[in-house]
Amino acid sequence: MSKKRGELSTKNRKVVFLCFSLICFVAAGVCIIVNIAIERQITWAAYPLISLLLGWAVFSPVLVKKHGIVLSLCSLTLLCLPYLYFLSGITPVTDWFMPLGLPSAVIGVVSIWVIFLLFQFVKISDWYKVAISTLWLGVITDPIFEYFLNIYLGDDPLYWDRILSMFACIVVASVFGIIGYGKSKANKR
Secondary structure, three states: OOOOOOOOOOOHHHHHHHHHHHHHHHHHOOOOOHHHHHHHHOOOHHHHHHHHHHHHHHHHHHHOOOOHHHHHHHHHHHHHHHHHHHHHHHHOOOOHHHHHHHHHHHHHHHHHHHHHHHHHOOOOOOHHHHHHHHHHHHHHHHHHHHHHHHHHOOOOOOOOHHHHHHHHHHHHHHHHHHHHHHHHHHHOO
């Protein structure tokens, strides 16, 4: 049975997992030591500690041979809300989890899954997939996120900025689509 190009063997996966885990452990230890040495308590080190835990929990499943990416996305889906909730508890600014953190997490998770499913199951050119992803993120997702951000900050939305940003995303997506169309025409010849 031949391995796909770039696929890691089980032994190499274990080595990468152990190295990554050790790096996370060392990084956490350094943060704790420096924070305690300077301030005699854990203050700012709490931020990288919970972020390292999230990063480890999201990256580690990628190393599983079968369905690693799906497991990683499931881990992110399950852990992003608790991560943001704990983060909101230690930040100096309070009361941002429900009005900003929750919608941002939902928007982000839905976007990640939409793009993953697009690239995994839709049988079109990768150029078209990148064009669709650009439209999804720049024309649909970003304005929704900005809506919640403006509500949280109490700001009036800047419509011209939004229109310019969306127009730029449409132009970039069009370029990707044109490249994809040109490549598909060239391949048919």
